[in-house]
Amino acid sequence: MEQNIYPPGTLVHVTSYGPFRGLRGTVKVVDSISDGSDMPFCFYLITLEGTQMKEPMWFECNEVGLVALPNIGLEA
Secondary structure (H helix, E strand, C coil), rough: CCCCCCCCCCEECCCCCCCCCEEEEEEEEEECCCCCCCEEEEEEEEECCCCCCCCCCCEEEEEEEEEEEECCCCCC
16 A cells, blocks of 8 residues: 655645544644554644644544645745
C-alpha cells in the first residue's frame, strides 16, 4: 500500500469514521515510526477548522486525505 507523507502546512481532511469525519485542518507536525520497511507509518498533529477545540489533535496517516499542499515559494 502506497502512503504519501504530507509536510507541515498541508491542508487535509479527516476521512476516518468518528466525530471529526469530514473536517478540514492543517498539518502542524509529522511524526513517524519505522519498522525497517520501505515506508514509515506516520502520525499527523492537525489543527482542525470548525471546532471549538483549541489544541491540535493526532491522527494516523490512514485517517486523513489531501486537500492542498502548502504554498512553497520558489527562489530565483
